[in-house]
Amino acid sequence: MLKGIPSILSPDLLKILMEMGHGDEIVLADAHFPAASHTQKLVRSDGNTIPELVEAILPLFPLDEYVKAPLTLMDIVPGDDADTSIWTVYQEKVGPYSFEHVERFEFYKRAKQAYAIVATSEHAQYANLILKKGVVKEGERK
Template structure:
């Protein structure tokens, strides 16, 4: 156990976050996402909801300030009558950072290129989220 690391983050996940460099992406996948077939680096976070996991990760992980939108969501498929209130929850967690919305199969392709996918038990539809790592600034290391 270490001080300052949220207990929701497993040792395996902390290791992955440490390994990632500026610009690397990680997927927070909901329970509906085909996570295992889309990555060689799957981290299970069963029993976890994405908003709580996102909040914990952001305590250690800066978002990329060099892109206009360091957070990526899957667009609702046309004709799919789904509400996405979880997106507003995410916005509250990330403050002024912007989201990019990409088409479903583009999201899948991007997920395949991600550093890792974290499979959660999140039940909300369209809850999948890709986050892009930023630079840890020197003053943050003190």
């Protein structure tokens, strides 16, 4: 156990967050997402929700400030009547950062190219979230 590291972050997830470089992406996948078939680096975070993980990850993980939107959501499939209130929760957690919305199959392509996928127990529809890593600036490494 370490001081200052949220216990929700497993050793495997911390290792992956440390390995990632500027521009690498990580997918926080909801319980509906086909995570295992879309990656070679799967991290299980069973029992945890995506908002809980976002809250634990962001103090340690800089988002990319050199892109318009360092966060990506899967857009609603046309004709689907889904509740996307989870997106409001995300905006509250990330503050001023912008989100990009991409079509479902484009999201799947991006997920296959991501550094890793974290499979969660999040049950909200359209809750999948991609985080693009930024640069840890001098003075932030305390």
